Amino acid sequence: MIDKEWLPEGVQRCSFGKFMIWLAIWGAILLWGVYGMYLVLSKGLVTTNLNNYFGFGLWITFDLAVIALGAGAFFSGFLKYIVGIKELENIINLAVIVGFICYVGAMLVLVLDIGQPLRAWFGYWHPNVHSMLTEVIFCITCYCTVLLIEYIPIILENRKLSQNLFIRKLAHNFHIFMPLFAGVGTFLSCFHQGSLGGMYGVLFGRPFAYREGFFIWPWTFFLFVVSAIASGPAFTMLIATLMEKISGRKLVSYDVKMLMGKIAGSLLCFYIFFKILDTWYWATVTLPKMGLTFDQVFNNNAGFGKWLLWTEIGLCGVIPAILLIVPKFRRIPVLLYTAAILDCIGIVINRYVFTVQTCAAPVLPFDKWHSYTPNWVEWITSIEIIAFGVIVLSLSYRYLPLFPQERQLNKS
Amino acid sequence: MEHKEFKVKWGMVIDIDKCTGCGACMVACQAENNIAPMQDGSDKTMTLTWMLVYELSNGKPFPDHEIAYLPRPCMQCGKPSCSTVCPVVATTKDEEGGIVSQIYPRCIGCRYCMAACPYHARYFNWYDPKWPKGLDKTLNISASPRPRGVVEKCTFCHHRFMEAKEKARYEGKDPLKLPEDAYIPACAEICPTGAIVFGDLNNPEHKVAKLAKSKYAFRLLERLGTDPQVYYYSKREWVRRLADNYLSTEKTKGE
């Protein structure tokens, strides 16, 4: 293999040619996505299916979803560096990279989504401190930097690179400061997960999204934080498992996976309890105050039936919570993985309805329900982020010592 | 949430019982505010209409069916749902008169304000404005043209307010005590039945101040707490009931 000396020590990797083919496939998808981006940036948002009713659509859903799922990074970091759960070092590298991919992807998509990308930085230049979105802009950009800083030392651990003395020392220094960055990251990430929820909760003109709350923060603020950390670790664990399936090698011990599952499960229990309370209060107090009934804010014909809610809270909330929290179930790999998948789907549905159903539900009594289907440009630019993620992750896996347990687990 | 009180509060009272749905207000608005023509205008999910006339139905079958038309400008809410959420202060409600502003060169086009506004009064420039050759010569010099990618909305023809104030100052009068009709938006001016009445809601000498207090006056979605400066007027109960969401047990406002 021509790149042999770049590979981590004592591990096996597929042939360079095979790896190139793998990269080429994802690279092609990435290029297709880049073409989509070109269309959007040159011809404007008219190339998408977004419209006056759906100012927010797939992209914002995708953003919110990947940001929630990428929460594994900050929360694992928090648990490892601040709380001190040592076992997490076996998966923290992956968590950081997944987080990095998710945030970079989210930022790219946001730049596409706004009508004036050249003015994207106005959030800093003319900030409105009352807007939840300002908080989101601040935190996402800052946290993305933090994730980059957390990613760099992992890159520096590359066998060939670390032969350089300066790089070795640099990497060491990065490691020393890592708890500090983990702390900053936790604060930033926690806040903007919350602000993303707050963005919807404050919409007092949109009964579907509006929530009362505590001081300036609507309940969605807290629910989004908790739901993100209830799904992030599960997502990281799923990615590790997926990488194992693809590479055919054991990367993380099942104990670590169960630990991630347990963390996600506990938080999911906590989350789903409050989510049910919140939904109950919203349906019986908040909505009637606005003159609406629970039935009125759902519509099957437009594609926003109550089944979405039951799926989100029941099938993808209560069930995975039980499967993850009960050790007996957690020990069975199929159940652990199924629960993790359901958990992630539930959170994606949650982000989807808050983004899209909020816009679809008519507020003016003489208006009607509207439906929205993303077009290929929206899909391909979103898939592009996934392709980007696969490529970054593939490169990282091949050339960086991501999994401390890998050598041990594949000894036989 | 911040809530400013103003000495002057420009507002409208739109008499729905007088509106014939002719659309003159919409056309006058397009011309006054330099909105470029579009080829497909019936797909309301892509159009740009600061003023839009809705058709209301009492929902009954023929021959008990009734219709009414409801022109919808920006409500210039007392407690705007839009300006508070804008991340870049591109829309504010901070000027005497209570008109919610829109600063096009600052808008980043995130459309959060559109998601926030329950009246769909905010519009995004999906297209680059396309002016047929020569049509740019008919642009109103008081309204700057916008590029694609920014949000815009009705401003009660704010430029006319500026001009009226300037004129008052020039004549040595108080610009904050403009007489009736010294300042009036294009839609209200053109309306053939005079269904749109415009004035200072805080000035008891102005017609709107009186009309807004009528028992038949109402506002759209009042219970959301947006406190609009646009009032409507109808003697028909079914029209008033369509203005807000009501539980089946609740009585219509004004009954």
Add this chain to the structure above:
Amino acid sequence: MGLDRRGFITFLVGGAVGTLCTPIPWKTLDDVSIWSQNWPWIPKLQYGKRSQVASVCKLCPAGCGLSIHKVGKRPVVAQGNSTHPLSEGGVCPLGSCSVRLLYRPARVKGPLKNNNGKFEPISWDEARRILSEKLSSGKAACISGDENGSASEVLAGFLSLLGSEDFYFMPSDAQVSAYTWSQMGGKGQIGFDLENSDYVLSLGADILSSWGTVVRNQKAFATRKGKYIYAGPVQTGTAAAVDEWVPVYPGQEGVLALGIAYYLLKMGKGATIDGFSEVKNFVLSKYTPAVVEAKTGVKINKIKQLAQELVAAGSPCVIIGSDFGQGSGSFDWTSGILLNLLLGNVNKRGGMVLLPEVKVVESAPSRASLSKNVLGEFLKNVVSGNKKIDVLMVYDANPIYALPQALQVQEAFSKIPFKVGFSTFLDETAVMCDLILPAPHFLERYDDAYTPFGSGKVIYSVAAPVIKPVVNAKSTPDFILEVAKSLKKDLGYKSFEDVLKAKASAVGADFEDLLSGRTKVSNKWVGQNQLRLSVEILANGLVPDTEGTFLAPVARNYLGNTTQALTPTEVVVVRDSELKGRDLYVQVNRTTAKKLGLKQGDKVKLQGAGREFVGRVNITETVMDDTIAVPLGFGHEAWDEYVRGKGDNVFKVLSVVTEKGSGFQVWNKSQVKVVRA
């Protein structure tokens, strides 16, 4: 001192860091907001001195006074002239577009000659030479869409100097009413004094949406003294606002009038007209409440109630008209006039009034005699060969698009060897012509409007050009005067401006006053001699209906009209229940849809007059039972990308009947067969 590599790098880095401490990069960044607002393709505002001038809208016959806002020499926005009696500051959506229409892409840019299907630009001199030559040797005819302007008078006068009587107005209620009234022995132009009426009953005429002096009607309605009732098949803008909507099957409003007359006669009301007792007996025996209910769909009680309310009113006014402004017959007008006569409100305050005519071109026939010329009849005769015409001139009209039996119109056109289109826009008729001689947009020419149809007063308005023509256009009446001169025919005027000056003095107004927007208004009514009425006309209401669903065309000014296609600025006013993409919606209520087996969004064909109309079904309760409502103004094949190919043209399926007793062609009672496409 030499600059080594190290020094150079230091300089670069130092420079970069140093620049960051200056406002340059930060200011540049902030400027993004300015230049991302001002891309090269975003038009720049062209500043100049502001002013306002008066004008008169010629986009429809309503004759509204406009106030044109100008910047420098350019008009920018059109608003209502608040001192003009027909607009009082209001304008309809069409009038509001007028400035932007100067630059409508479909404008004809200069005189064109059709060279075997290809239009080639020619000069005005050549155009005059060609037309003079054709006219000197052949028989000429003219179609005009200008109902109340002196341009039509110039054209009609020119024609009669050429020895031709073939001058035709585009069909309208104005024409039918004038004809009917003169047949009854009446004098003057029928008007309605809405402002002073305390009970207005509009039978068919969509007075607040499209009919007559539409803006003035709305102004009168806004300050109404009493009730407004609208009888028609569709809940139009008029029905939405008036006090009561009385659903009537399309074109049956005349029958309803006679149904009301029945009750008035029962109450002992009478009128001093020749043949009254015969008329009375006829109405009482033939138009009994049961018959009228069956024909109109209006319940007996409602008919009776309308009669009682009319009698109780101090100054009632009954307006009659076609639901869509044209295609009515003498029957409808006779019935409506009879009702007004029975109410005793003719030439009374708040009633039906008769306004004097004015004519200044000596050779031109009178309005009353011109109203006898029926365009449909003429075209039929051309097709059959009974009439041989060599040159046809079309002014401000689009007969190829806006007439029923379009195939016959096209055939007539093909039989006439030389056609001239005096058209501002490249419409369906212009593209069929051999010469297109662009008329200026009304803001670019002198023009006038004398007492628009429906007005309750004599009103004369004149407008001077607001801007020089933005294309190579020439005032049609001026061009006609030039052609007349070259043919040695004397119309008595050197220029069209002189014609207008003569008219101004004929109505007793100062020309300069008129130009500045001060309109001449007079309340003079024309006294009448003994009127007569024959029952033959009244029998037309008893003709049994044919098979099929009733067709109710709907005219709305925001959809353009018969001369002006949907304007670019009005495109966004079109509702999503009217047009979807390129498919036009036809409107039916739930009961009718069920009867016809139709569902929302179904593609349907309406078959009538041997042709087909394609549309989609929209189910709405705004239409009465057994009726299908279709908006006028779509299905254009010429014009520009803002209208071309949108929807279908309902004129295609309107069926024309020749009315007994008047010979008039009538098409306001069409029925169609509805089949799924």
